[in-house]
Amino acid sequence: MAIVYSEAFETKLQERLSAPTKWKEICKVTYTDIGILHNPYLTDATVQEGTRGTGYTSTAVATVDEDVTINTYSYCAQHIDEADLAQKSFSDFMEIADNMGTMLNEKMETAMLAEHAQWTNFDNASIGGGAGNITVDTANIDDIIIEMKTAVRTAGGGELAERNGMFIQWRESDFAKVERLAASQGYNTADDVLKNGIKQGFKYLNVEHYSTSKNVSGHVFAGVKKAFHLGIVKSTYGKMKQIVNPVVATAQISGLGLESRIDRKFKAWNKMTPVLFDILVA
Numbered sequence: 394m395a396i397v398y399s400e401a402f403e404t405k406l407q408e409r410l411s412a413p414t415k416w417k418e419i420c421k422v423t424y425t426d427i428g429i430l431h432n433p434y435l436t437d438a439t440v441q442e443g444t445r446g447t448g449y450t451s452t453a454v455a456t457v458d459e460d461v462t463i464n465t466y467s468y469c470a471q472h473i474d475e476a477d478l479a480q481k482s483f484s485d486f487m488e489i490a491d492n493m494g495t496m497l498n499e500k501m502e503t504a505m506l507a508e509h510a511q512w513t514n515f516d517n518a519s520i521g522g523g524a525g526n527i528t529v530d531t532a533n534i535d536d537i538i539i540e541m542k543t544a545v546r547t548a549g550g551g552e553l554a555e556r557n558g559m560f561i562q563w564r565e566s567d568f569a570k571v572e573r574l575a576a577s578q579g580y581n582t583a584d585d586v587l588k589n590g591i592k593q594g595f596k597y598l599n600v601e602h603y604s605t606s607k608n609v610s611g612h613v614f615a616g617v618k619k620a621f622h623l624g625i626v627k628s629t630y631g632k633m634k635q636i637v638n639p640v641v642a643t644a645q646i647s648g649l650g651l652e653s654r655i656d657r658k659f660k661a662w663n664k665m666t667p668v669l670f671d672i673l674v675a
Contacts, residue, residue, distance in 0.1 A: 409494025568604035
């Protein structure tokens with residue numbers, strides 16, 4: 394019986410962890426069992442001027458190797474008393490596993506948004522105003538979107554944005570303003586919003602718009618999709634471990650412990666930092 398529960402637990406957890414999530418949409422996710430994630434790249438070639446009949450100077454090809462160690466993890470650990478375990482049904486176990494997967498996914502989104510110090514600051518001056526944080530309003534949402542796109546192209550990220558797309562992950566209150574603005578635009582965009590509301594991944598001005606309740610106060614994440622790298626340890630992802638009679642608060646209990654973890658590390662590589670933005674909001 395225990396083996397059946399173990400397999401069913403892991404299946405349900407994997408199902409939930411494999412469901413579409415915003416952090417998977419936004420990040421470039423690498424599943425690996427290698428402890429250090431590398432990002433080697435060639436430096437740009439040097440172009441010089443010359444005149445006929447004179448020699449030229451050659452520059453050596455140089456490779457830069459950035460790396461980051463995957464040494465952080467999020468975990469979920471619970472335990473059930475032996476008597477409670479005996480009274481649980483199969484569906485109860487599925488609900489527990491589903492909830493653990495949901496909580497781990499939500500923690501990943503929180504962890505991603507906590508990395509705002511790795512991104513390029515984008516404030517009120519970036520949209521033509523005075524220095525300071527942006528007070529988001531329907532009157533300046535278009536400005537935020539357009540100037541963010543301009544900053545991507547200015548940084549040389551236009552082709553990358555064409556391939557991967559761009560995004561803004563608004564606060565819930567900001568997302569409601571995007572919805573109001575889209576509903577007021579007229580024609581097909583407004584018709585769709587008025588009929589169906591605005592969905593996660595709604596495209597407006599060629600940018601995908603998401604919402605979250607997990608933004609760090611004063612910060613909104615935006616930029617080019619797949620530019621923010623996330624390394625996840627493959628062998629621990631989505632696994633459910635059972636511990637018989639676990640130790641809880643220095644004492645062993647009669648029951649079953651359940652544990653799952655995601656070993657991960659987020660990294661904005663030097664070449665990608667200019668196309669990832671920390672929109673500073675009031």
